[in-house]
Amino acid sequence: FKVFASALGPTHCCVWESVGSMKRNRTGPVRPRLSRASRRKLAKLRSFGVPLVIWQLCAWCLLTGLCDGATPLDSLEAFAGLGALTAELARLGLLTFAYDVNNDTQRQDILSDHGFGFLLVLLLRLGPLGLLWLGICCSNWIWVSRSNTGRSHARPMGERRFAKVRRSNLMVSRGIVLLWVGAALELLLNLEQPFSSIMEFHDRFQQFLRMMHSKGLPFYRVRVLLGEFGAEIAKPLMIFTNSKIMEKVNAYRTTRITSSGLGSHYWPVSYTHLRAHETDSYLVCRLLLEK
Secondary structure, three states: OHHHHHOOOHHHHHHHHHHHOOOEEOOEEOOOOOOHHHHHHHHHHHHOOOOHHHHHHHHHHHHOOOOOOOOOEEEEEEOOOOOHHHHHHHHOOOOEEEEOOOOOOOOOOOOOHHHHHHHHHHHHOEEEEEEEEEOOOOOOOOHHHHHHHOOOOOOOOOOOOOHHHHHHHHHHHHHHHHHHHHHHOOOEEEEEEEOOOOHHHOHHHHHHHHHHHHOOOOOEEEEEEHHHHOOOOOOEEEEEEOOHHHHHHHHHOOOOOOHHHHHHHOOHHHOOOHHHHOOOOOHHHHHHHHO
């Protein structure tokens, strides 16, 4: 928190102090001012059991005014890659943001303090029923890499003595925290992964699913074959979402791949990341227009 605050200047550092603890002076305790909308957001986060340290960081972001007064975002695409989804939504007149480390290695790296703080600010700027789309890097979670990572269904966290495994675990943990905050703020959540990924067995992911179940909130798994939306090969994909409307996604496929037609086209090993093979299909855009 202090590292991120120091990057914004001394004024914001003072606000950080007020979040961490209420200081007293001659006139009484210092009470930070929050807008009514910000107070509602913090109340929702607390009711959803968001980890305290994340709640404090959200409170700090709201206190600094980084979220208030700004035009609400319609969608946020994290790990955006080429940003085709963002481009299509922008073409429809929606206010969007594509977050990817290739765009800015300082402010758009979720593993850095500044990058995660900036992403949290963007998340808090999403308007009602805004879209959060996560495409967390999957190379550490698909079956072809399990001999190097030591991951399995029984040991999803893998061999933590390897730096790449620890970094991947941290990336997923922070990504799931974003889903947690998004669920509390009643956003439309989507997380994409290859069909062979075991990311859903990550400890934080399981904690998030238990929280959703305890709240009586559904979290769906939708299987999509990208080959049915213009990709060269099948590329089976799993989308985790809190919106039942995503189950209609296959109604917009342009072609149909039967089980007998998969054959040599069924190559989950070749899948590295959805954003590396994006097509021009208006998959999510049409669903948003229906919403």
